[in-house]
Amino acid sequence: MSLTASIGQPISRLEGNLKVTGAAKYSGDYNVAGLLYGHVINSTITKGKIAQISTVKAKALPGVIQVFTHENRPSLAWFNQMYADMDAPPGSPFRPLYDGEIRYNGQPIGLVVAETFELARYAATLVEVLYENETFSTNLEENVADAHTPALGLATMLKPPPPKPTGDFETAFAESFAQVTADYSHGTEHHNPLELFATTTIYEGDGKLTIYDKTQGTVNSQLYVGNVFGLKYKDVRVISPFVGGAFGSGLRPQYQLFMSVMASLELKRSVRVTLDRSQMFTFGHRPPTLQSTRFGADKDGKITAMNHSAIAETSRFEDYTEVVVNWSHMLYPAPNTLMEYKLVNLDVYSPLDMRSPGGSTGLHAIESTMDELAYKLNIDPLQLRLINYSDRDESLDRPYSSKELKQCFLQGAEKFGWANRNPEPGSMRNGNKLIGHGMATGIWEANHLPAKAEMIITKEGKLKVNSAVTDIGTGTMTIMAQIAADEFGLSVEDVVFSYGDSKKPFAPIQGGSFTTSTVGSAIKAAGKALRKKLLKKAGLMDNSAFRGVPISEVIFDNGYIILKNDPEVSVSLRDIILANKGKEIKTNNLSVPNVFKLKKYSRAAHSAVFVEVEVDQELGVVNVTRALTVVAAGRIINPKTARSQILGGMVWSISKALREETIVDHGLGKYMNQNLGEYHIPVHADIHDLDVIFVEENDTIINELGTKGVGEIGLVGMPPAIANAIYHATGKRINQFPIHFDSLL
The missing domain is CATH 3.30.365.10 (Aldehyde oxidase/xanthine dehydrogenase, molybdopterin binding domain)
Known part of the structure; x- marks a missing residue:
């Protein structure tokens, strides 16, 4: 005390x-005498084999030290291991330079090491590659018939499968007073943190390495390097004091770490490998996901039947999963439920957790469906959520360790002025601008x-x-x-x-x-x-x-x-x-954590989000003019940094709902907008009045600090609130993210 x-x-x-x-040094800022530089060569086809690869011209340049490919890479310990890092999903992890097989577009197929970065980059353009092309498939919508139930793996504890069905959904839905059936989709998204991925490996001699890596887990990178290269963990030191954003992209070791360490050990020199912006589109992404919902309710608004299904993309070599459909029953108790989640294996790299993985995907469908149900019942959307409020997680039949979501609703509605809106879609205007108010609920599990x-x-x-x-x-x-x-x-x-x-x-x-x-x-x-x-x-x-x-x-x-x-x-x-x-x-x-105590409770942070949009009646351009997020996340250690986290999530919500999308040419199997000029994210002019409230929540069960995280809860609820506000403004229900202005013309 x-x-x-x-x-x-x-x-x-x-x-x-x-x-x-x-003054802060990032992983690409550490210099030592004799440092070499590596530049990665990426495949230009999506699927096939390398028939021939010639490095003669590149090696002929003075200052080029070596060009590594699958033909001359060292024999490594990890090629017989299933898992090399603590965040690996079920399957067999991708192994750079393992063989001449091409598994996805942009796959790393070589590394040029030279005395300068510029020389390495130029020499990489001189490496000549002949491919044998094979038929590939990258289109999720065209392959839903091949969807399968994901394999279970080590990550299942943090990413549980959907809960088992309850009651008789089909009968209950058919007999329900009000019904909503809807389909939802969102495209591929890439993390794009400001700091590029870089690894500087300092060769200390005798097989000992000091590695400056862009990572979200120094121990994870240490384990990876030890496992892959057969080194003693004590001989591998990974340092990462500053990270210029990651959002999940640094949870798994990325291939620049492999390349840097491999070259350093082989050449017995210190080597830095930095990926450029376009190469950040060659590993990990938020997977495109197709969702369908069927919610049924009685005349008083109580949900009686709930079905939420999702089909998502994964690679051919791993079953990457997200918790997408589980949130439905966690938030809203219903006696008859059916939750389904499946994957389609495509010729892409494995997806990777991206801020609020699964939650921001699933809540889009859940909260937009709830909004549509509210209009069908002629019940205020906030009131519908209060009607279906529960202090228990009926999906697991246990109480929440704490849940002040009701206070989030009440305090948020009062601060935002929710009661002042005209509920009729298209009824609120400001000149040629249609005004819309929308709201949604957020939830994110609190783990330890x-x-x-x-x-x-x-x-x-x-x-x-x-x-x-x-x-x-x-x-x-x-x-x-x-x-x-x-x-x-x-x-x-x-x-x-x-x-x-x-x-x-x-x-x-x-x-x-x-x-x-x-x-x-x-x-x-x-x-x-x-x-x-x-x-x-x-x-x-x-x-x-x-x-x-x-x-x-x-x-x-x-x-x-x-x-x-x-x-x-x-x-x-x-x-x-x-x-x-x-x-x-x-x-x-x-x-x-005391798992015997904690398993008796569900543990989650909650939020209520209120959004105002303006929609240009003639151009269809959407502007989020103000938004409020009210959060219940246990004890807040630092309200300043916590508020910053929520605000960051709200900015990303605007991006997710209205801007952000990686465009795929399925004829090429390639991402086409691999730069920040064409991968659209909000700028200062897009961001207006954002506010955050933390409600008091005392949780004596979750941990000694009484804390829940706030990194994800700021993102999950606001994208559907924006979509719901657009409906209120225009009367148009757009269920595809991002919402482009042409959908509103």
């Missing part, structure tokens, strides 16, 4: 100054994984905390320092949080909105152990008043241990260190 509180304070990011001044943290009281009485966790730009460094500071009643300035290094205590990949709960809980566990250790050391000091005093009877505050019942009696942490012969006192602790 402490008197000083950092948790709950809107502290600015501790590393912010380094980032805005350009095992992690370790090390805590050290230094000789100066300061607190040092170590974790391998990355900070992908969410403010992780800051909030972990806040959590640690509160364990000892210190100010954040007295805490040094060291992170982003695989040599530090274990942390899983950063994603899924579980990092605060996971690593924060490890810090809580380490703090508890270190407090006990310090109190015991204090009790051993000469004439100590703390001998035999239980931990519950003291307070840690401002660098002191203080007796609760006699605040005049205290001892400084610095004096305890002095009595310990000047040696630092530390502890290293593992935090493991």
Whole structure:
């Protein structure tokens, strides 16, 4: 227990100054003497074989060191392994340069290593490749007949299959008072973080490597390199202190890591490999998904029958899955349900988690269907959700650990002015602009994984905390320092949080909105152990008043241990260190969630989103003029960084609903807009009045901190709210994302 509180304070990011001044070093910024540069060669066909590959012209250039292809790559340990990283879906992971088979367009087929980046890039254009083409298929809609139930794998715990059917859906739907049947689709999306993917591998000699990698998990990249190249994990150090955005693209090691390490080990030199913008379209994406819903309700609006089906794309070599249809029954209890999720194997790279994977896809269909059902019943869309509100997760027959969604609805409706809208579609105008108001619900599971943290009281009485966790730009460094500071009643300035290094205590990949709960809980566990250790050391000091005093009877505050019942009696942490012969006192602790306790509850963050749009009546151009997201996510460690997360999700929602799409030419099997000029995302002029409210939610079950993540919840509910607002403005129900203006003409 402490008197000083950092948790709950809107502290600015501790590393912010380094980032805005350009002092922060990213994975492509580390230079060493004799550094070589690699440029990847990618296939220009979609499926087939490399009949011949000639590297003669490239190798003839002075300064070109080597050109690696499948014909001269080293024999590696991993070619007989099924899984090389902790985020791999069921199947056989893609292996760069394994053989001459081409499995997807843009597949890496070679690496030119040279003394300069420019030379490597130019030399790559001189490599001549002859292909044997084979018939391919990249069109999801044309192959739905081949859809299959996904294979189960290690990721099933975090990505459970759809719940089993309940009741008799077909009969209940046929007999329901009101029915809605709808189809939904969205195209391919690519992550496109600002920082390009780069790996700088420093060759230390004797098979030891120090690797600066763009990753969402230093330990995951370490495991990957160890598994692939047959190295001892202790000889592989992966460092990633700053990440310029990732959004899921760094959860799995990308092929530039493989190329950089392979070249470094073979040449016994330090090598950097950087992928350009177009190459960021050659691994991972949000998969195109087709959805259908059938919701039935009685005359009072109570849902009696619910069917949600989805068919998504995956590669030929892995069954990548998302949780798309499970959210329906989690949000709205119904006695008769049927949830289905299937995959189609196509000649593409495996999809990859992209912010709110599955949730932002599924909630589009669920919340738009609920909106359509509300209009069919002549019930206000907000009221329909309240009619179907439940504090239990009926899909798993258990209560929520906490759920303040109702407060999200009520506070959001009041702040937004929901009651003031005219419910009739097309009835609200501002000159030639049609005005629409839409709303939707959001949900995202609150998970908690095992992690370790090390805590050290230094000789100066300061607190040092170590974790391998990355900070992908969410403010992780800051909030972990806040959590640690509160364990000892210190100010954040007295805490040094060291992170982003695989040599530090274990942390899983950063994603899924579980990092605060996971690593924060490890810090809580380490703090508890270190407090006990310090109190015991204090009790051993000469004439100590703390001998035999239980931990519950003291307070840690401002660098002191203080007796609760006699605040005049205290001892400084610095004096305890002095009595310990000047040696630092530390502890290293593992935090493991209590699965037996947690499995009795469903755990989720919730949101209510309210959106206003303007639609130009003549041009069909849509503008989101204001939006409000109200979030219930347990205890908020830092309202400033948490608000930033929600705002970022809201901006992305505008992108998802109205802008963002990777265009595929199925005749070529190729993504055609592999650049930020043609891959459309919002700019400043597209973003207007966005607001965020956090409602108070006290969760004593989920973890000791009472936290839920906010990384995903800001994105899941707003895209359907935009679609619903467009319907209210125009009377047109557009169920395909992104919504192009020509659909509204």
